[in-house]
Amino acid sequence: MPDKPDRNAIEVVKVSKIFGSGEGQVAALDTVSVSIRENEFFTLLGPSGCGKTTLLRLIAGFDFPTAGEILLYGQDIAPLPPFKRPVNTVFQSYALFPHMTVAENIGFGLEMLGKPKAEIKARVDAMLKLVKMEALSARRTSQISGGQQQRVALARALAPQPKVLLLDEPLSALDYKLRKEMQIELKRLQHETGITFIFVTHDQEEALTMSDRIAVMSSGKILQVGSPRDIYDRPSERFVADFIGESNFLKAEVVGVSAGRATVKLSSGTEIPASLPEGLVPKGKVTIVVRPEHAQLSAASPSASLSGTVENIVYLGTDTHFHLRLADGEPFIVRRQNSRGTGDGIVQGGKVGIVIGGDAAQVLKD
């Protein structure tokens, strides 16, 4: 992607959404603020019920926020009905019109905008080409496969050239192989059209592979916003670290903070450096996170930060997982990439040292 102007396509400002009233009321979104840049592939990631779909529906206009503003290029769109917003949605169920052909579905938005017939036809043809569905334009939507329906839903939402495209778990109904293909396809479409994509998913892998930036959500709040690498390498909270990838959590005590980094003392007594989430000045007892592939094993342990007993060795072809038990009884997993002829004497039941490198540990907010 070429240099991105730092213009915000969408700004969500202190938005809350409360469903129901009285005793049964549920806050689906709790004072959420987030900015989504122009031309960005932005992902809302979280488990079901975290509020990600609610946020998407507020941006689309199917629901209205209880409080807060939603700005589209600076203009508050929160009170507008969906048909007055230059924003289109790809639905999880695709929601293709069963009484129309593929071409009629794709042309529907343009027709409703009152575009001239010739322009609609040209645009529909271009869209059919973009999603490689030219051959099936006259089919009913019930006569095409799930993956094809997915493409039609995309083309239909892209045809009116929206300012922002919203995608509500669009790949969840596809099988694994097709999902992989569509991930790449979506990335290509976003690149070719230059439209801002807001993508909702609960699949961390999907989020990591496709997004420019990810917002991790839980219980109606956004916990962390950042690039996939940021989110993976520098999770700010336990939930984020736990939800994305595998993690080792260690209890530690802060012994010093300088220039955005801390020195922490592990239960073994060893002191190691650790990164800090933005704006956090930790004191006393904290939890640190170490990704399994960021730690190394060493048979002899003079340089080791921790030591443990090997409980289980799981060979996975590309890499091997070592399930360890630390001296204080906590579990710890180390992942190591395999190379040919590795035989290093690490055996089940044996004692090993764990080396946590200079940049491997991250202090969590909670």
Add this chain to the structure above:
Amino acid sequence: MATAEEVAKAAERRDIRDRWLLSAPALLVIFLAATGPLLIVLVYSFLTPGSYGDVKWQFSPEAWIAVFLERDIFDDTLSVAAAHVTIFLRSIKLSVVTTIATLVLGFPTAYFMATRSEKTRDLWLFLITIPFWTNLLIRTFAVLQIIRNEGIVNTILLKLGIISSPIQILYTDTAILIGMAYVYLPLMVLPIYASMEKLDFRLVEAGYDLYATRFKVLRKIIFPLVKPGVIAGSILVFIPALGAYVTPSVLGGGKNMMLSNLIELQFGQGRNWPLGSALSIAVMIIVMVALLAYVRNAGKSGVRHG
């Protein structure tokens, strides 16, 4: 030794025979109760009327001629039977208007019901079916009580000073229309509701998302998708409306006859069973032609569900 093919054929024959045997009782009932009487009516329409009702077993096309034409008693010339034509036209007109009225009232009702929560939907469905529990005659008399000159509507309007003398609704076509629209409304609501309930309302959201206004969504998405229900409802209302007997005789006061009243007259006071039979068959033909035309026409714009 029988070949495999012969064995298969024998099994198939046995299968067909068993099916006929098993459905024989049902077929017998259908023949005795429906097809049989219809055939009798058809035969009667070509016979000569007896002096005290009944028929004489003597072929005569007179009854069919009398459906639309009148034979002058003095010079035997034929002229159009104005009374019959009027009744035919009134019946068709009232049935069409009733169908439209119930559609206009029933469509929003069905939409309202289908968009309620699952629990309240059942309650609304129950409320819609309540009128079926009461006898049709009693319901018709209830309508009579409301619209007659000393009825609720006129009394209230008089008391409020909006009108100075009662509006004559009873014993007019309007009265028949009001009565039929009331009686047949559930028959329109239920099939539309059945279609509407199956409607995926995410499609409605998709419509809004693609810049369709509320009216456009109704016309381009909701209506085409519930059209099978609208067609079914229209048929269910139009057919019984055309054959309505109780409502026009109570609310039309015998003055504003509909087809059924005319037919009843031929079997009763008229003592002309062949004419009554011919009229009955004529109504059936009208219904069939109307239905074919309607379904053809409705099917043209193509409602195919995925």
